[in-house]
Amino acid sequence: MSSKVSAKKILEEVGAEAGDVIKIVKPNITYKGILLDRPETFDKNYITLKLDNGYNIGIDISDAKIELIEKSTKSEIKFEGLDIKEDPNLPFISIISTGGTISSIIDYRTGAVHPRFTANDLLNAYPELLDEANIKCKEILNILSENMDPKYWEKIARAIYKEIKNGVDGIVVTHGTDTMHYTAAALAFMIRTPIPIILTGAQRSSDRPSTDARLNLISSVVAAKSDIAEVAVCMHATPHDRECYLHRGVKVRKMHTSRRDAFLSINDLPLAKIKDNKVEIINNNYIKRDTMEPKLNNKLEPKVALIKTYPGMNAEIIDFYVENNYQGIVIEGTGLGHCAESLIPSIKRAKDAGIPVVMTSQCINGRINMNVYSTGRKLLKAGVIPAQDMLPEVALVKLMWVLGQTKDFEEVSKMMTKNLVGEINNKSSLIYFPGGYHGLEKDRS
């Protein structure tokens, strides 16, 4: 077959469409699988096949013959219901599902991923969870987390609080990974909890053989049984399917687009490692089970802006937010908490209009210190509130929450600079920062 003939044309000739089962016969090898919808590769004569083992493979079909084996039929994945009996010797854990990749399956017609699994489906898929706890599942949302919104945080917080009051021993929230760290921070400010609240997700959907959902979910259930009564994120610790880290919800960030170990503790150590269904404490500085009386305070002011500064940024964007009645602004500045001096008059106008302006750093790691350089001092004089070692995302969520409690500028300023739930660490440590080693250096001391 000539390489001038496009994959599109070849597929048309045999009548094969995305979703169909096809056979590809090459000189030395034959493949059978479901044709995925990847038209962007067609002009390079590549097609993508979903093999029986679940993996996708790209195949050059310049020298191949293609046979249509079976036209696609729309199929629903259905698990058999399990007959679950309560074991009074095991703790009671609630799994609340909100959507995301962990609740998703691949649509083999389009090759794209859609949310569909509920928490109940996950329980059916991983019945070994029932060896760890009595598990009750509840679906309260089914969205991809890029569509997460402050009003949903309020809803999730209410659902969690209800479960706490119901007397469960721990809660697992399944969530998309894109904005899981924002939700974790929001829940940490909204809920005072006597039990663990563990958020988890997956970087590969639950119906893939390579999914990280199983280990993340079972580790989260183990963490939810533990003594760590905080809002925490439980995700893979390494690229391997071996162990998870438990990260404090206000000190964690998604730091890689696709890796299973994408979540890192920032300016803090992970709380614990979960390995072989056991909790190994890393960071002894945590709130213990049954220390806090449960309390829900889920009121937020959603009209808060996050502005990342950059060379050449025009101050008009700050004026825009002030004119449009935003109630607070978080700036993601540079270095120790700076921005171009040309922005300072607009920042001062915001402050004079009663709008708190909070400074964080786009360096992500490390601490704001606005006393070192002249720019920082000018910003402090203009009334900017330094966010210390808070992540920009956490400062944003905290400002929404603080403004939900009070609009008094002095009170907001005091609350923003005070550690409330572990979001500000007064001490730093060299090992908080992975550094530039990239595995090249052994000596990290």
Next chain:
Amino acid sequence: MSSKVSAKKILEEVGAEAGDVIKIVKPNITYKGILLDRPETFDKNYITLKLDNGYNIGIDISDAKIELIEKSTKSEIKFEGLDIKEDPNLPFISIISTGGTISSIIDYRTGAVHPRFTANDLLNAYPELLDEANIKCKEILNILSENMDPKYWEKIARAIYKEIKNGVDGIVVTHGTDTMHYTAAALAFMIRTPIPIILTGAQRSSDRPSTDARLNLISSVVAAKSDIAEVAVCMHATPHDRECYLHRGVKVRKMHTSRRDAFLSINDLPLAKIKDNKVEIINNNYIKRDTMEPKLNNKLEPKVALIKTYPGMNAEIIDFYVENNYQGIVIEGTGLGHCAESLIPSIKRAKDAGIPVVMTSQCINGRINMNVYSTGRKLLKAGVIPAQDMLPEVALVKLMWVLGQTKDFEEVSKMMTKNLVGEINNKSSLIYFPGGYHGLEKDRS
């Protein structure tokens, strides 16, 4: 002395002001040094002293007696001029200074840091540079880099190009660290170079004993003599004063507010390590000296916006930029390159108005892939240009540069998705990402 008496009052009583030399007599120890201006510590009864060895120390003066030794006199630091002779056996390196901490000294009256050292001052401070090369210094700016602006990039590029045409063997640019990675990216797009162009700076000012300026500067001169004819950033590789990494200018980011090893290569390996004034190549994939004909193309379109998305973000901010005649928009989305679906209509309107919208990820590490999830596919359909594994900051600078060359949408889209100067890496490697190890794990494989 009672702990109820404030430090402010005690200092007033003895007539001591910031900048004065004072003596502090405590029961078991006596200190002498310059009083720094840190009023924020006064109500805790702490004052900060600059000791003769150059270090700052915080001292509790509740139980101390204070004596005023000497009132401050405004002093200018001046280095003796060196009588520099040309050595024809050594390469010729130009150092271009633009300001920043490396060019700064502490104002002991206020405790703040101001830019003042020129490249010539640095040469006077570190005459050992002359063992490495014949060095010519040129000051073209003296600003803190938070005030860096695209129009300054054009100016720096012109100055560099002039030195290339003058026939020097390499160029070092001293720069503030806050936005050094933005400038490095801008220069990489603007200048085709047959010689190394090395940016460096300091996290501690040059008059401090703890300064990183000396090692960064000498390592940069060594790198400027090397075979690596790219725009690169040379900064400490570890927190120690031992070695530097050379990072490709379009693949580097300031990842810590204060550490000396704050700069990391992202989605790439460092080009080299500079240790004991020697270059050890790490990444063989670099452009060699004298491969390229020099060319300057420093035209930029500065009206480009960078928008970081977050839960609850209102689409009106995109409309604002479109209405205000911005010529391009870079979105720092979540995960693989997503944002809330509620933003898509505004993104589509921007695209329909001929404004290219480029998608990057706030995860920083990893690659955009907008084919996996339904949101990504919808964004692609709306005309969003995926920035692959480009850093958001680099995508912003590249879009400014590309729009300086053409306003044709298809041409912009083609240039943005094509690797021009190393800003897009088609292959990824596990070791690009330091991961969540924090020194806790030995096995990185």
